[in-house]
Amino acid sequence: MKKADIVIIGGSAAGIPAAITCRRHYPDKKVILIRKEKQVQIPCGIPYIYGTVHTPEKNMIPDDVITKNGIELLIDDVMNINREKKNVVTENGDTIYYDKLILSTGSLPFDLPVRGLDKENVYKIKKDSVYLNGLLEKINIAKDIVILGGGFIGVEFADEFKKNRDINVTIVELLPHCLMLAFEEEFCLEAERVLEERGIKVLTGVKLEEVLGDKKVNGVKLSDGREIKADILIAAIGVKPNIELAKNAGLKVDSGGIIVDSSMMTSDENIFACGDCTSKRSFFTNKPSGLKLASIATMEARIAGANLYNKKRENQGVVGVFSTVIGNKAFAIAGLSEKPAKENGYDVVVGQAESPNRHPTGMPGMTKMKVKLVFNKMTGEIIGGQVRGGDSAGELINTISACIQKRMTADDIATFQLGTHPAVTASPIAYQLVNAAEIALTKVR
Numbered sequence: 001m002k003k004a005d006i007v008i009i010g011g012s013a014a015g016i017p018a019a020i021t022c023r024r025h026y027p028d029k030k031v032i033l034i035r036k037e038k039q040v041q042i043p044c045g046i047p048y049i050y051g052t053v054h055t056p057e058k059n060m061i062p063d064d065v066i067t068k069n070g071i072e073l074l075i076d077d078v079m080n081i082n083r084e085k086k087n088v089v090t091e092n093g094d095t096i097y098y099d100k101l102i103l104s105t106g107s108l109p110f111d112l113p114v115r116g117l118d119k120e121n122v123y124k125i126k127k128d129s130v131y132l133n134g135l136l137e138k139i140n141i142a143k144d145i146v147i148l149g150g151g152f153i154g155v156e157f158a159d160e161f162k163k164n165r166d167i168n169v170t171i172v173e174l175l176p177h178c179l180m181l182a183f184e185e186e187f188c189l190e191a192e193r194v195l196e197e198r199g200i201k202v203l204t205g206v207k208l209e210e211v212l213g214d215k216k217v218n219g220v221k222l223s224d225g226r227e228i229k230a231d232i233l234i235a236a237i238g239v240k241p242n243i244e245l246a247k248n249a250g251l252k253v254d255s256g257g258i259i260v261d262s263s264m265m266t267s268d269e270n271i272f273a274c275g276d277c278t279s280k281r282s283f284f285t286n287k288p289s290g291l292k293l294a295s296i297a298t299m300e301a302r303i304a305g306a307n308l309y310n311k312k313r314e315n316q317g318v319v320g321v322f323s324t325v326i327g328n329k330a331f332a333i334a335g336l337s338e339k340p341a342k343e344n345g346y347d348v349v350v351g352q353a354e355s356p357n358r359h360p361t362g363m364p365g366m367t368k369m370k371v372k373l374v375f376n377k378m379t380g381e382i383i384g385g386q387v388r389g390g391d392s393a394g395e396l397i398n399t400i401s402a403c404i405q406k407r408m409t410a411d412d413i414a415t416f417q418l419g420t421h422p423a424v425t426a427s428p429i430a431y432q433l434v435n436a437a438e439i440a441l442t443k444v445r
C-alpha cells in the first residue's frame with residue numbers, strides 16, 4: 001500500500017509535464033507517476049529511428065526529467081481505479097491511494113477493418129521499444145515496403161526508410177493527396193514532389209482492399225485492382241484514445257476520449273485528464289476535434305497540473321499546430337487552411353509571400369520560405385497559416401500559432417516588431433509573415 005497527494009497514470013508527452021507542473025504549482029505535494037514501460041520512447045522521434053538516429057535506444061525520454069523534479073516513478077500497469085476509496089490497483093498488486101489523480105493514458109493504434117492486417121510483417125505504430133526494434137531488423141533486410149497512410153507520420157516513415165537504403169517505398173493514401181487532412185493542395189503537391197524526388201512512390205485516391213500472402217504479407221491489393229509487392233506493410237492511419245481504465249471507472253467518455261471541462265477536470269472532481277486520452281474541441285468552432293498531438297498533450301498537461309487544487313488555467317481548445325520535414329523541406333501548419341475555414345462558415349481573405357530565409361541570398365543555409373496566411377474577412381483576425389521552407393518553418397509556425405491564439409489582426413501582424421539577422425532570418429523588408437499580412441490587407445481595402 002502506498003499513498004501520495006497526486007498520482008499520475010502515464011509517463012509520456014502528457015504525464016511527464018503534468019507531474020512537473022504539479023510539483024511547480026504545489027511543491028509540498030507528494031507526486032507519484034506510474035507508467036507501464038521501463039523506458040519511454042520519444043513518440044514524435046519514432047520515425048527517425050529508421051534513418052537518422054538508428055536505434056530505439058537513442059530515442060528515449062530520459063528518466064531524470066522525472067526524478068530530478070522530485071517525482072516518484074513507479075513502473076507498473078494500472079489495472080483499476082476505485083473512485084470511492086480513491087485508490088488505483090496495479091498489476092504487481094500495489095494499491096496506491098490518491099487525493100488527486102491525473103489520467104494521461106494516451107492512445108493506441110487505430111484498427112482498420114481490412115482482411116489480412118493480422119499477418120506477419122504488418123506493423124502498426126506502437127510506442128514500444130522492443131516492437132520498434134523488431135521493425136528495424138525487418139526494415140534492414142526488406143526490399144519492398146508499403147506504407148498505408150500519407151499523413152505526416154506516413155511520409156516521415158517513408159522519408160526515413162529511404163535514407164541509406166536501396167529499397168522500394170510506396171505510400172498508399174485514400175485522399176487525393178498526401179498531408180491533405182491538414183494542408184492546402186498547393187502545399188500537398190509540393191510535398192509529393194519532394195517525396196517523388198526522394199524515390200518514394202505515392203499512390204493517392206486509393207484504398208487498401210486486402211493484405212496478400214499466407215502467414216506473412218507479400219503484397220497488398222488496392223481498391224483500383226492493382227497489386228503491389230510488399231515484404232512489410234506499415235499502417236500509419238491514426239490513433240484511438242486509450243480509455244478502458246477511465247470507462248471502467250465510470251468516468252464520462254465519448255468517441256474522442258475522456259470528457260473534460262476547460263480546466264481538464266473529468267466527470268469526477270478529483271480526477272483530471274490530459275493528452276491523447278482526452279476528447280478535444282476546436283479553438284475556432286468549439287466542435288469536437290480529432291487532433292492528437294504531443295504539443296496539445298503538453299499544453300493540456302500544464303493546465304491539468306496547475307488546476308488540481310485551484311483553478312488557475314483554462315483550455316481554449318485545439319488550434320492544431322505541427323511541422324514535418326521531407327528531404328530537406330519543412331512543411332508546417334497552424335489553425336485552419338482556406339477550405340476548412342470556408343466549410344466552417346468563415347468568409348476568408350488570404351495573403352501569401354515567398355522570399356529567401358537569409359539576407360543577402362548568398363548567406364549559407366539560404367532557402368526560399370513561403371508563408372500563406374488565412375484571415376477572417378469580417379474581423380481581420382488571423383485564423384490559419386502554412387509555411388514551406390527550411391528548418392525555421394518550425395519556429396515560424398509557432399509564432400503564427402501565437403498570433404492566432406491572441407487573435408491578432410492582419411494590421412497587428414503587418415506592424416509588429418520583429419527581429420532579423422542575415423544569418424538566421426529573412427530580411428526585414430522581405431519578412432514573409434509581415435508581407436503575407438500586408439498582401440491580405442490589400443484585398444480588403
Ligand SMILES: Cc1cc2nc3c(=O)[nH]c(=O)nc-3n(C[C@H](O)[C@H](O)[C@H](O)COP(=O)(O)OP(=O)(O)OC[C@H]3O[C@@H](n4cnc5c(N)ncnc54)[C@H](O)[C@@H]3O)c2cc1C
Nearest residue numbers: 010011012013014036043044078106107275276293294295
Ligand atoms: C510516429 C509518431 C510521430 C509523431 N510525431 C508528432 C510530432 O512530430 N508532433 C506532435 O505534436 N505529435 C506527434 N505525434 C503525436 C504524439 O506522439 C502524441 O500526441 C503524444 O504521444 C501523446 O502523448 P500522451 O502522453 O497523451 O500519450 P502516449 O504517448 O500514448 O503515452 C501514454 C502513456 O500512458 C501509459 N499508460 C497507458 N495505460 C497505462 C496503465 N494502465 N498503467 C500505466 N501506464 C499506462 C503508457 O505506457 C504511456 O507511458 C506523433 C505520434 C507518432 C505515433
